[in-house]
Each structure stands twice: as C-alpha cells, then as structure tokens.
Amino acid sequence: MSDPASYRILVEPVSFFVPEQSDPAAGRYVFGYTITIRNVGRVPARLISRHWIVTDANGRVQEVQGEGVVGEQPRLAPGESFQYTSGAVLETPVGSMRGRYHMLADDGVRFEAEIPAFTLSVPNALH
Numbered sequence: 001m002s003d004p005a006s007y008r009i010l011v012e013p014v015s016f017f018v019p020e021q022s023d024p025a026a027g028r029y030v031f032g033y034t035i036t037i038r039n040v041g042r043v044p045a046r047l048i049s050r051h052w053i054v055t056d057a058n059g060r061v062q063e064v065q066g067e068g069v070v071g072e073q074p075r076l077a078p079g080e081s082f083q084y085t086s087g088a089v090l091e092t093p094v095g096s097m098r099g100r101y102h103m104l105a106d107d108g109v110r111f112e113a114e115i116p117a118f119t120l121s122v123p124n125a126l127h
Helices: none
Strands: 009-017 029-039 045-056 061-067 081-090 094-105 110-121
Touching (some): 009 094, 045 081
Parallel strands (some): 009 110
Antiparallel strands (some): 009 029, 045 061
16 A cells, blocks of 8 residues: 555645626626646656536536646656646636546556635625
8 A cells, every 4th residue: 555645736726807808797707727736745746637616606517627737747746836827717706616636646656636625706706
C-alpha cells in the first residue's frame, strides 16, 4: 500500500466577475477563475483530466469533463505549482463550482485532487 501523503495536490481557486462579457438583461453572467494547483506530495504527478460541477442559483447543474486544463496536462514535481485562468457562463448572478482533477503519478498510481467548492458572484449580489 502506498503512502497517501505521497499523492497530495492542493487546489486554490479564485473567481471574478467579467462585466464586459456579461449581459444581465439576457441572463448571461460571465465569470473567470484562476486556479493554482500545487504538488504538496512526494511524487511527481501529471494532471490527466478534469471533472467540474457548475451550479447556478436556480439549481441548474452543468457537468464539464475533459482532458487536461486549458489544453495542457501539466506535470508537477513535488513543490511545483501550475496556474491557469478559465471561465464559466451562468444564467444567474450567483453560482458555484467544484470538482476534481484526475492525476497520474510518475510511479503509475492514479489519484484524484479535490477542487474545493467556490462561489461565482456578481459584486454585491451576496450580502
């Protein structure tokens, strides 16, 4: 049995509203998010794929799955990090995202890195 501490990826999301691409009258709210992925384990690992669950304020859920992130499958040695920015479009001014990255360690072990839930919100929409 391998040591779970060897396979640890820390995921830190930060979201922001993109007003210039949004059209509230048409129910279009565009959000960006920057994700920092840090290998805090002991074994190098590659991000193989992603699985997102995006929920708007009406409870509508979109699931997004695919290979890599922003066209890349970054390999992170212990202590290394990778950062990227992407986006999501909602029909409501508030929503949330969460998910997981599927990782493959250099020693062949597959594991998941949890993406903690974070809020997408138009400024001042939440009090």
